[in-house]
Structures are given as structure tokens and as C-alpha cells.
Amino acid sequence: MLRLLPANLTGAWGSPALRVREQGLMALSGGWLGPMAPPKCLLVPESHRFDCYPERRVVVTQELCESRGCCFIQSPPPAEGKQGVPWCFYPPDFPSYTLESLNQTALGMVGVLVRREKAYYPRDIQKLRLDVEFETDTRLHIKVTNPRYEVPLDVPQVMKRAENPIYSLNFSWDPFGVLLQRKATGTVLLNTTVAPLIFADQFLQISTSLPSKFLYGLGEHRDRFLHSLDWNTLTLWARDVPPTESFNLYGAHPFYLLMEEDGNAHGVFLLNSNAMEVVLQPAPGLTWRTIGGVLDFYIFLGPDPNMVIQQYQQVIGFPAMPPIWALGFHLCRWGYGSSNETWQTVRAMRNYQIPQDAQWNDIDYMDGYRDFTLDSQKFTSLPSLVEDLHKHGQHYVMILDPGISSTSPHGSYWPFDEGLRRGLFLNTTKGQPLIGQVWPGFTAFPDFSNPDTHQWWLENLQHFYSHVPFDGLWIDMNEPSNFMDGSEHGCPPGELDSPPYTPAVLGDSLSAKTVCASAEQKVSVHYNLHNLYGLMETKATASALVKIRGKRPFIISRSTFPSQGRYSGHWLGDNRSQWKDMYYSIPGVLSFSLFGIPLVGADICGFSGSTSEELCTRWTQLGAFYPFARNHNTQKEKAQDPTAFSPAARTAMKDVLLTRYSLLPFLYTLFHRAHLQGDTVARPLFFEFPGDVATWELDRQFLWGRSLLVTPVLEPGVDSVTGYVPRGMWYDFYTVRSITLSPDCSHPCRSLPAQGSxxxxxxxxxKMSAPLEHLNLHIREGSILPTQKPGTTTEVTRGNPLRLIVALSSDATAWGDLFWDDGESLDTFEKGNYSYVMFNVTQVGWSPPLLLQGHSVTKEGGEDSVWLSCHARVLGKAFPSSLLSRLYPRMSPLSPQVLTVSDLGMSLSQGFSLQWL
Structure with missing residues (x-):
């Protein structure tokens, strides 16, 4: 549906005129209103003031502001470190673009936008093209552009216009604006008439109202999961900096998800790779500012938050299926000192029978920190260590940095010499390789936008693999990081390195701790490609690993961009061994779940600083439920692997890791669903309970899928934790004891009287009991979890019998599923080499008997040896004394609420049914 709105139907940038007037009069009694402010300026309430002078290195005066034709009203200064109400803001009649023409196309419409008055940034563009495509009933694509750089993302082509979209789209002609509504509720999702559209060569800006304050995403930042709209600016420009509040970090993800007041959800994605900032204000409203590219928006209508993320990944691509060993426990540190010391850690883990699937090394394995080299003295036994890991069903992962040493004490260094000969490095504006400084000293930076660089990268990896047959790669420092600002000679003058407007980047320069924006690459200048650097390196690395190993690649990358999940996972960077860092890891993991990168985690126990035994124990309990679980710390600090602590702490860590390994079939199936249709693995509570507003701000708990609630302890010195438990029956994972709630517990929080209830x-x-050795886990009613007897590696665990945990709902139903394959081959689902089992419990008639069934689909070449050979545990009803089954298993009633069915001994590839009366 399309409707064109005449300009006289809008007031102060799209707000109804009467409403704005009333709010403006209310604003007269607050703030510092200058006596010279024009009446039209006084009509704009503080929360609706869109910033006309966002430059941060300039003290905005009335003269500067009014030179842009904007309103100036000085407001009270904000609290230290905070932004406040802008003093300089757009008046209701500020000139913008006019929609001059609009014509229908096969997929939507195409229009022309014209600006008749110049904007205040140089080289503003007079005429723009507007493209609108109604791609699906739940996805709308709006693009405002002129011929210039666009992100080369492989987006699926749409061949047919949506027939029954759940949205309606309206336009304001003059000033131009987009108004998008949800048909079912009338909720206005976007209204860009609230501020003028500006489209200059190096400054693009568009603002919108928001239907609520519940906004998530826009990474990568260290922040609460729910963003504050109290004049909050989020900058997107890949940067090497330890995670710190208010700064741009390693990746760029211009996507947000917003919960509407009625429980519906939608998402917005701006496909743009240039330096960018997103301003949130309490109107509620949002402003996108970027300094290049185009305004290429995808809007996803959900209406369920899970569906929004699925729809987003239909555009950027679904994540890759990881090898199953990637879901085990990983151990690393910078500072092992030698391969023998690394080996000693592995042996200690085995000695204590603590689960471990992968051992990593940081840059100290290299000769002089040079990629593709081996310290021949300290790490001479590394090939033997890798061979030993493989014999024990374990794996080896090593680090690589993109910076290639441009000097060598040995006279030659093939990676640099050959890269230079082929012309594969980023160049200066003078056509010479740009030289910066990273760990090995002076370095050049590979141009991964050049396909020839991918071949050179493969050849380097092949050569090293012939000596050290690694299983996965950890690619670090790929923002790219540079210990210099720009290069050894700085950056040349010009508007690429010193643009007319610089977003609020850490360091106040695009080249701060990275390369010059003017650096030349095969596809474009680095100004356009910087945020894509990590993604491009990851694609080259994934392609190389497939060619070298012929198996699913395992890659963890520090810098990321939309579509990264198709090639790698991510860790949250150089965190600290502090309690607040442990807390911030949960919003980080949940945010990357929104970004389509489910294989994510933080350094367990912290990277920098020395952890305490209590912190590391609690963090290991939390980290055991990161989708990607790795303990990693820096050099010259105390060791923090589980074997370094007291027997009590070591046992607590071992127990929670064994719990993770017992849940590998469930976790692996969650990753299959992520790969197949874009489901989240680690999931915020409101994804399952969108109608419960109390869940919308929660970021100290999370779910695995729909079924398992994780409530970690995030504070020192406590033996209990307070968590939110959504409506319904939740069964304790460990003891499955039902309880009678204490009647004397005061509102709003009541206590569970016993651990494990x-x-x-x-x-x-x-309030839940949580002694140091205990992590609270609860299973949601109506769930069936496939589990296994845990071993010390995924290989051992996969050979153990499967078990089912059946948590019946109040109406005696439950469901779950299991995806199973060989755990490492490429494209097993696509080729049909897998088994898939759907489990469900139904009630026959109005009362028992109940029927537990497993419906199996085993494709040709699938896993035929999936055996439920131990038992099924059924929770939630008072069971009768007789049990009928086609297989006649033995029954062991443990309590009126738990039934264990033992000795099943059946192949799930054939399906089964189990009935009791």
C-alpha cells in the first residue's frame, strides 16, 4: 500500500502541528531559553531536537549554528561524560529534498529526489535516485543513492513483488519523507520527516522517530543489551581497543532490533561500510550519520523477534555449521613460553580428566612474531604436540595477524617478498606499499579485496600446514590494527584522511591505531573498505582451510561485519579479569546472536590482569554456556586454566564443563537450526516471551534455544542469585525436584528454599541458592533435550549413549529434536548425509496413556548409529505403576515427578514409540 502525503499534513518535521505546539509551550518552563530564539524554534520540544551541529571538536556558538540556518537554544550542561540536549537543532522549515517523481516498477517503484537549496556540507548532491522494492511480505528495501561506492555483499535477488505485505508505505513529497506502518496495528515504524535528509559526498544523514525505547543491536560496543536513548551516540568504525564503554570496538554492525509497545518486533539494517555513528535520543528517535556510500536500508517486519533475526539473515546469509569439536572447551594463553609448557598444560588437563577439545597458541609460537614461522628453539616440539593432540581426539588452533613483516633478520621472508612481487599489499597514494607497525615491527598489510591475495594466503598456509597440521585459525588484529596512526610517514593531506565530518571515533581520527583511510586497495580506497577488512580476511582464510583440510573450517575473528557468521565465529576481545567484564560478556554474546554470528564467547576468567579463584570459578560456570567457550589470558599473569586452582575450584570447573559436554547433542542441534534457518543459539529471554515486558531489559540471564535457562552469579561473595523466571514450570536441570514455595517471601522477589529446585x-x-560449586540451570516445560554421557572430548562423548530429558508441560506434551552427522564434513545437510529425529510426547485422549515418539529422517550416507541406549528421563507428572512399551524397558520411578526409563537399546534412525498408562 502506498499513499502520498501533502506537506501541509506535517508539522515540525512530521509531528502533528498541534502536538508539537503543546509540547513546545511546555518546554518554555525548562532549560535556558535564549530571548532571541525565534518562535518556530520554541515549538520544538527538547526530546525532538535533532542535532544540526554534531561536530565534537567545535564549541557550538549561536553564530556558528545560525550560519547553518538552524535554531540555537543553550541547554543545561549534561553530566560528566554524557551527551545532552543539542544546543543547535533543525527548525521545522529547514530545507530538504523534494520527491519530484515516482513511477511503478516490477518490484516496487523508482523516484527522483531533488534538493533546490544547498546544504552546509561541501559537495552536496542535488539529485538522488529513490528505489523501493517490496521484496517479501515481511521485508522492505529502500535505497537512496547516486553513482558511488556500494558494499559488495552477496544479497539474494528477488524476482517477484510481495503480494500481501504486512506493512504500508507512505511518502511525504515536500519535504521528502518515508512513513512506514504495520498494517495490523497501525504502529508507525519509521517516520523520516522528523529531520531533513542530507546527502553530501562525505556526509549522509537521515533521522527517524521510533515507536518505543526498546532498541538493541548496533555493534560492536560494550554496553547494556538494551541501549539507552538518553542522547546516546554509537560509533561504527573497526578499532583495536580493549572493550571499554562508549567507544567503537572491533566490528561494525549497522543493524538494530526494536520491540514495539504491543510486543511486536521489527529490525532495520543499513548496508553501508563507511565510518558511521548512530544517535539515539529520547523522542524516541534515531539518526544515522555516515561519511560515504549510500543509504541502503532493509526493514524486517517480523513480527516476532525470532522472525526478525531470521529475516535479517535471509539477506546477509545464514551462519556456517561449525565442526562439533568447536563446541568443546578451548584453552589458550599468551605466555606459555614454549611448546613443552603448552604440552604440560594439556597433560595436566588430561590428568585431572577435565574436558578439553582444543589447545591454542598465541603469537609466542612464531619466530619474531612473523606469520607462518616457528620459533625453532622454544617451539621445536610443536609438531609433536599437535600429533599428540590428534591421537587423543583433540585439536590445535594457532593465531595469525594480517600484518606481514617488511623486514627480516635472515635476509629474506617469503610472505613479504612474494606479496611485494605480486603487488598484494595496501598502497599509499604514491603507489608504494603502506608500512605500519605491529608485533613483528614494520609491517605491510595484505589487500584481501584482491583475489590474487587469497591465492598467496593459501600458499602460505599450505606451507606452514605441511610442518604443523593445525585444525583451525584464530585471526586477530584485523581491523586492521596498527601501532602507528596511519603509517610510518603519517597520512597525506586530503579529505579521505581528514574528511569534512569525522564521526565520534576513538582517537578523533579515522587513522587512529589503523592505516590511512586514503590507502589504495584493489576494489576501492580503504576509506570505503576499512570496516570490511576483517570479513575479507576471513573469507580468504575459510576458503584456504577448506582447500587444505577438506573439512568444515574453524575460524575465530576479532573484526567482523554483516555476513561474518557465514565464515567464522567471534570472541569479544581483550577483556579484563573483573566482575563487570564477566557481566558485559552476556550483552556481548546476545548482541552477536542478533548479528547472525552464533559462535561467540568472551575470554573465560578474563584476558588481562590476574583473576581470583572465585571469579574464575563463577566465570567458568558462565563460560561453559557461551556458544564458543575458551579460557584465555595474557602473559606475565597468574595461570588460570582449571588445573591452576584448588581442588574445590577445579572440581567445580570440571563439573560444569562436563555438564556442557553432556548437552552437546542439544547444542549441536541448535547450531544446525541456526545454519538452516537463522535461529539464535544463545537467546535473550524476550525472544521466547515477547509479551512479557519484564523480560525486555534482562541481560544477566539468557536461554539456550527455547529450552534451557542460564542464571549465573555475577557478583563476588554471594551464595545466592536473583533471576527472573518467566511464566510456567521450570525444572531444575540437576535434581529435578518440585517444591512448595515459601508463603512468607515478600514481593517482588521470593526465594527458592533449596538448591536445585x-x-x-x-x-x-x-532468589535461588547458588553456592560456589553451583550454576542454576532450568529446563522449560514442554521441552525434550537430547543429551549424552559426557567424556573429556567431543570425540569420546559422541561415542557414548544418548539420553533424553523430557520435561512435560501442564497438558502433558513436549517436543524436541536432534540433528546428527559426522561432525566435520562439509555440507552434510545440503548433501543429505545426516540423521534428524523429532521427539514429541502427546496425550492419547483426555487422560493417560501418554505416548513418547521419535520420528526419524536418515538421509543416504547419514549417521545410522544414533542410539538411545541408556535411558529417557520424564519429568512433570505422577506416573502410574505400569508401563507399556514395544521394547519392554525397565521402569524406575524416582519420585512422583520423575520417571526413568532404562535400557532402551534402540537405534533412533528407525524411529520409536513408548507408551504408558
Whole structure:
């Protein structure tokens, strides 16, 4: 549906005129209103003031502001470190673009936008093209452009216009604006008439109102999961900096998800790789500012938040299926000192029978920190260590940095010499390789936008693999990081390195701790490609690993961009051994779940600084439920692998890691669903309970899929934790004991009287017992979890019998599923080399008997040896004394709420049914 709105139907940039007037009069009693402010300026309430002078290195005066034709009203200064109400803001009649023409196309419409008055940034563009495509019933594509750089993302082509979209689209002609509504509710999702559209060569800006304050995404930042709209600016420009609040970090993800007041959700993605900032204000409103590219928006209508993320990944691509060993426990540190010391750590883990699937090394394995080299003295036994790992069903992962040493004490260094000969490095504006400084000293930077660089990268990896047959790669420092600003000679003068407007980047320069924006690459200048550097390196690395090993590649990358999940996972960077860093890891993991990168985690126990035993124990309990679980710390600090602590702490860590390994079939199936359709693995509670507003701000707990609630302890010196338990029955994972709630517990939080108790919640905060050795895990009613007897590696665990945990709902139903393949081959689902089993419990008639069934689909070449050979555990009803089964298993009633069915001994590839009366 399309409707064109005449300009006289809008007031102060799209707000109804009467409403703005009333709010403006209310604003007269607050703030510092200058006596010379024009009446039209006084009509704009503070929360709706869109910044006309965002430059941060300039003290905005009335003269500067009014030279742009904007309103100036000085407001009270904000708190230290905070932004406040802008003093310089757009008046209601500020000139913008006019929609001059609009014509229908096969997929939507095409229009022309014209600006008749110049904007205040240089080289503003007079005429723009507007493209609108109604791609699906739940996805709209709006693009405002002129011929210039666009991100080369492989987006699926749409061949047919949506027939029954759940949205309606309206336009304002003059000033131009987009108004997008949800048909079912009338909620206005976007209204860009609230501020003028500006489109200059190096400054693009568009603003919109928002239907609520519940906004998530826009990474990568260290922040609460739910962003504050209190004049909050989020900058997107890949940067090497330890995670710190208010700064741009390693990756760039211009995507947000917003919960509407009625529980519906939508998402917005700006496909743009240039330096960018997103300003949030309490109107509620949002402003996108970028200094290049085009305004290429995809809007996803959900309406469920899970569906929004699935729809987003239909555009950027679904994540790759990881090898199953990637889901085991990983161990690393910078500072092992030698391969023998690394080996000693591995042996200690085995000695204590603590699960471990992968051993990593940081840059100290290299000769002089040079890629593709081996310290022949300290790490001479590394090939033997890798051979030993493989014999024990374990794996080896090593680090690589993109900076290639441009000097060598040995006279020649093939990676640099050959890269230079082929012309594969970033160049200066003078056509010479740009030289910066990273760990090995002076370095050049490979141009991964050049296909020839991919071949050179492969050849280097092949050569090293012939000596050290690694299983996966950790690619670090790929923002790219540079210990100099720009290069050894700085950056040349010009508007690429010193643009007319610089977003709020850390260091106040695009070249701060990275290369010059003017650096030349095969596809474009680095100004356009900087945020894509990590993604391009990852694609080259994934391609090389497939060619070398012929198996699913395992890659963890520090810098990321939309579509990264198709090639790698991510870790949250150089965190610290502090309690607040452990907390911030949860919003980080949940945010990357939104970004389509489910294989994500933080350095367990912290990277920098020395952890305490209590912190590391609690962090290991939390980290055991990161989708990607790695303990990693820096050199010259105390060791923090599980074997370094007291027997009590070591046992607690071992137990929670064994719990993770017991859940590998469930976790692996979650990753299959992510790969197949874009489901999240680690999931915020509101994804499952969008109608429960109390879940919308929660970021100290999370779910695995829909079924498992994780409530970690995030504070020192406590033996209990308060968590929110959504409505329904939740069974304790460990003991599965039902309880009677204490009647004397005061509102709003009541206590569970015993550790390991199940609860029937009305949707409330509950205080749970949490001694140091205990992590609270609860299974949601109506769930069936496939598990296994845990071993010390995924290889051992996969050989153990499967078990089912059946958590019945109040109406005696439950469901779950299991995806199973060989755990490492490429494209097993696509080729049909897998088994898939759907489990469900149904009630026959109005009362028992109940029927537990497994419906199996085993493709040709699939895993035929999936055996449920131990038992099924059924939770939630008072069971009768007789049990009928086609297989006549033995029954062991443990309590009125738990039934264990033992000795099943059946192949799930054939399906089964189990019935009791």
C-alpha cells in the first residue's frame, strides 16, 4: 500500500502541528531559553531536537549554528561524560529534498529526489535516485543513492513483488519523507520527516522517530543489551581497543532490533561500510550519520523477534555449521613460553580428566612474531604436540595477524617478498606499499579485496600446514590494527584522511591505531573498505582451510561485519579479569546472536590482569554456556586454566564443563537450526516471551534455544542469585525436584528454599541458592533435550549413549529434536548425509496413556548409529505403576515427578514409540 502525503499534513518535521505546539509551550518552563530564539524554534520540544551541529571538536556558538540556518537554544550542561540536549537543532522549515517523481516498477517503484537549496556540507548532491522494492511480505528495501561506492555483499535477488505485505508505505513529497506502518496495528515504524535528509559526498544523514525505547543491536560496543536513548551516540568504525564503554570496538554492525509497545518486533539494517555513528535520543528517535556510500536500508517486519533475526539473515546469509569439536572447551594463553609448557598444560588437563577439545597458541609460537614461522628453539616440539593432540581426539588452533613483516633478520621472508612481487599489499597514494607497525615491527598489510591475495594466503598456509597440521585459525588484529596512526610517514593531506565530518571515533581520527583511510586497495580506497577488512580476511582464510583440510573450517575473528557468521565465529576481545567484564560478556554474546554470528564467547576468567579463584570459578560456570567457550589470558599473569586452582575450584570447573559436554547433542542441534534457518543459539529471554515486558531489559540471564535457562552469579561473595523466571514450570536441570514455595517471601522477589529446585512461576523474580560449586540451570516445560554421557572430548562423548530429558508441560506434551552427522564434513545437510529425529510426547485422549515418539529422517550416507541406549528421563507428572512399551524397558520411578526409563537399546534412525498408562 502506498499513499502520498501533502506537506501541509506535517508539522515540525512530521509531528502533528498541534502536538508539537503543546509540547513546545511546555518546554518554555525548562532549560535556558535564549530571548532571541525565534518562535518556530520554541515549538520544538527538547526530546525532538535533532542535532544540526554534531561536530565534537567545535564549541557550538549561536553564530556558528545560525550560519547553518538552524535554531540555537543553550541547554543545561549534561553530566560528566554524557551527551545532552543539542544546543543547535533543525527548525521545522529547514530545507530538504523534494520527491519530484515516482513511477511503478516490477518490484516496487523508482523516484527522483531533488534538493533546490544547498546544504552546509561541501559537495552536496542535488539529485538522488529513490528505489523501493517490496521484496517479501515481511521485508522492505529502500535505497537512496547516486553513482558511488556500494558494499559488495552477496544479497539474494528477488524476482517477484510481495503480494500481501504486512506493512504500508507512505511518502511525504515536500519535504521528502518515508512513513512506514504495520498494517495490523497501525504502529508507525519509521517516520523520516522528523529531520531533513542530507546527502553530501562525505556526509549522509537521515533521522527517524521510533515507536518505543526498546532498541538493541548496533555493534560492536560494550554496553547494556538494551541501549539507552538518553542522547546516546554509537560509533561504527573497526578499532583495536580493549572493550571499554562508549567507544567503537572491533566490528561494525549497522543493524538494530526494536520491540514495539504491543510486543511486536521489527529490525532495520543499513548496508553501508563507511565510518558511521548512530544517535539515539529520547523522542524516541534515531539518526544515522555516515561519511560515504549510500543509504541502503532493509526493514524486517517480523513480527516476532525470532522472525526478525531470521529475516535479517535471509539477506546477509545464514551462519556456517561449525565442526562439533568447536563446541568443546578451548584453552589458550599468551605466555606459555614454549611448546613443552603448552604440552604440560594439556597433560595436566588430561590428568585431572577435565574436558578439553582444543589447545591454542598465541603469537609466542612464531619466530619474531612473523606469520607462518616457528620459533625453532622454544617451539621445536610443536609438531609433536599437535600429533599428540590428534591421537587423543583433540585439536590445535594457532593465531595469525594480517600484518606481514617488511623486514627480516635472515635476509629474506617469503610472505613479504612474494606479496611485494605480486603487488598484494595496501598502497599509499604514491603507489608504494603502506608500512605500519605491529608485533613483528614494520609491517605491510595484505589487500584481501584482491583475489590474487587469497591465492598467496593459501600458499602460505599450505606451507606452514605441511610442518604443523593445525585444525583451525584464530585471526586477530584485523581491523586492521596498527601501532602507528596511519603509517610510518603519517597520512597525506586530503579529505579521505581528514574528511569534512569525522564521526565520534576513538582517537578523533579515522587513522587512529589503523592505516590511512586514503590507502589504495584493489576494489576501492580503504576509506570505503576499512570496516570490511576483517570479513575479507576471513573469507580468504575459510576458503584456504577448506582447500587444505577438506573439512568444515574453524575460524575465530576479532573484526567482523554483516555476513561474518557465514565464515567464522567471534570472541569479544581483550577483556579484563573483573566482575563487570564477566557481566558485559552476556550483552556481548546476545548482541552477536542478533548479528547472525552464533559462535561467540568472551575470554573465560578474563584476558588481562590476574583473576581470583572465585571469579574464575563463577566465570567458568558462565563460560561453559557461551556458544564458543575458551579460557584465555595474557602473559606475565597468574595461570588460570582449571588445573591452576584448588581442588574445590577445579572440581567445580570440571563439573560444569562436563555438564556442557553432556548437552552437546542439544547444542549441536541448535547450531544446525541456526545454519538452516537463522535461529539464535544463545537467546535473550524476550525472544521466547515477547509479551512479557519484564523480560525486555534482562541481560544477566539468557536461554539456550527455547529450552534451557542460564542464571549465573555475577557478583563476588554471594551464595545466592536473583533471576527472573518467566511464566510456567521450570525444572531444575540437576535434581529435578518440585517444591512448595515459601508463603512468607515478600514481593517482588521470593526465594527458592533449596538448591536445585524446580519452580512453577507466574513470571517473577526469584532468589535461588547458588553456592560456589553451583550454576542454576532450568529446563522449560514442554521441552525434550537430547543429551549424552559426557567424556573429556567431543570425540569420546559422541561415542557414548544418548539420553533424553523430557520435561512435560501442564497438558502433558513436549517436543524436541536432534540433528546428527559426522561432525566435520562439509555440507552434510545440503548433501543429505545426516540423521534428524523429532521427539514429541502427546496425550492419547483426555487422560493417560501418554505416548513418547521419535520420528526419524536418515538421509543416504547419514549417521545410522544414533542410539538411545541408556535411558529417557520424564519429568512433570505422577506416573502410574505400569508401563507399556514395544521394547519392554525397565521402569524406575524416582519420585512422583520423575520417571526413568532404562535400557532402551534402540537405534533412533528407525524411529520409536513408548507408551504408558
Amino acid at each position: 524446580s519452580v512453577n512461576s507466574s513470571g517473577e523474580l526469584l
